[in-house]
Amino acid sequence: MTEPTKVADDVTKVFDTILVLDFGSQYSHLIVRRLREIKVYAEMLPCTQKISELKFKPIGIILSGGPYSVYEEGAPHVDPSIFDLNVPILGICYGMQEIAWINGKGVSRGDKREYGPAILNVTDKECPLFKGMDNSRVWMSHHDKLTELPSGFKTVATTSNSPYAGVSDETKQIYGIQFHPEVTHTVQGKQLLQNFAVDICKAPQNWTMENFIENAIERIRATVGPTAEAIGAVSGGVDSSVAAKLMREAIGDRFHAIFVDNGLMRKDEAIQVKKALDDGLGINLVVVDAGDEFLTNLKGVTDPEKKRKVIGHTFIHVFERVANQIKPKDGSDVGFLLQGTLYPDVIESISFKGPSQTIKSHHNVGGLIDNMQLKLIEPLRELFKDEVRHLGELLGLPEELVWRHPFPGPGIGIRVLGEVTPKQVQIAREADYIFISEIRKAGLYRQISQAFACLLPVKSVGVMGDQRMYEQVIALRAIETVDFMTADWFVFDAAFLKRVASRIVNEVTGVSRVTYDITSKPPATVEWE
Secondary structure (H helix, E strand, C coil), X not given: CCCCEECCCCHHHCXXXXXXXXXXXXXXXXXXHHXXXXXXXXXXXXXXXXXXXXXXXXXXXXXXXXXXXXXXCCCCCCCHHHHHCCCCEEEECHHHHHHHHHCCCCEEEEEEEEEEEEEEEECCCCCHHHCCCCCEEEEEXXXXXXXXXXXXXXXXXXXXXXXXXXXXXXXXXXXXXXXXXXXXXXXXXXXXXXXXXXXXXXXXXXXXHHHHHHHHHHHHHHHHCCXXXXXXECCCCHHHHHHXXXXXXXXXXXXXXXXXXXXXXXXXXXXXXXXXXXXXXXXXXXXXXXXXXXXXXXXXCCCHHHHHHHHHHHHHHHHHHHHXXXXXXXXXXXXXXXXXXXXXXXXXHXXXXXXXXXXXXXXXXXXXXXXXXXXXECCCCCCCXXXXXXXXXXXXXXXXXXXXXXXXXXXXXXXXXXXXXXXXXXXXXXXXXXXXXXXXXXCCHXXXXXXXXXXXXXXXXXXXXXXXXXEEEEEEEEEECCCCCCEEECCCCHHHHHHHHHHHHHHXXXXXXXXXXXXXXXXXXXXXX
């Protein structure tokens, strides 16, 4: 299958950028998020990035933490030419130790590990990095520590266990801190990052979704040109809907959105998607009812990974078939394929630690077309989920679409454990509808990151109307999360769960028992399959 060509679409040409170099810390992406929150644009690249290969010059560099020891063989090290850029540099935890190591070593294993809260004592109130900051709680996560000051540096902050909790060479504008300002546990962490980005790096605070919209539309128009046309799959989720609306604003009806109803959607979802995107937002939409094709291909399939692949491959064939029927008015071929890639996807692919082990394959629309040479366009690839939601609100998307819970590409197909049949899909769909309806009625929908019902491949004895039942089991799941990398189960009150369970057992034929999943992620994943 031919992969679509990625088009150059670099937001760093418009927004001054703080570059975060990732040494593999679990907190690295939070540095970017905190900078974005103060309206400073930031991007993350692996610590091994060659500065000579950068397509932009950053106005400042932050070296992240990491799980390594700078003095060990094979430890990651930054390209030394970052120090020739003459831009401010901030090292955090491992990043601070990296600065020290490059400037005279002086790093070794501490007598004790320092993990958790510590009180930071700012010893140099004149240091611009600590402007407006008092002694306060910070978050530590390290075993190695500086044993001496690097040449040209001075101490600006300490803790009881770290005599060099903050160091600076103000002449060169190089700073190092042993704690993590990016986590919320560090009370004045955002203030420190703002001091570095805005006061020291002179970063303009112009990263807003209002500015992004204008810039994104201009970039799309410049990329697609005045006559070319584009296609893209939409699911009714916020990512694909916002991307489609941007394309509509940029090139009008020259963007063709394709919604494939795989028969595995939630109740009335195809009707709602058409109403929201076509009728409501004016997007040029084609709705394809392919439910029978998907369910036929799933017959007899029970392995969850195989189900995902069957659903994914069927989607590709259906999308490709419909896409090939779309012919631009001038007789040319469609030139571009829209994809709703977000920045967390980009971070995952460029992380110094490399992409995570595949726990389960994901349904994606990238690289769909076999016989068409398409260029891939990704207008949301610089954005986090919360930024996409804000963008959706600014573009006029309805609230229920902007805040819609994520729904997996394979849909109910992976929420029916075991073989996927029309009957099983109907049971899972009705139970899910009751659960979500009660969540909305209770005013809890926005508090929950994702909620759903799944049908288990087991039966349980029950009693209804004095008669013995031997029917199926529904498991309910609701989670709270910031980034879906980790998640905790949502705590409902007992009366709510009792009401939902009663409705499902009484209203959904074939169900005799309801359970609630209280497993966090990890060790569990969000979905059951």
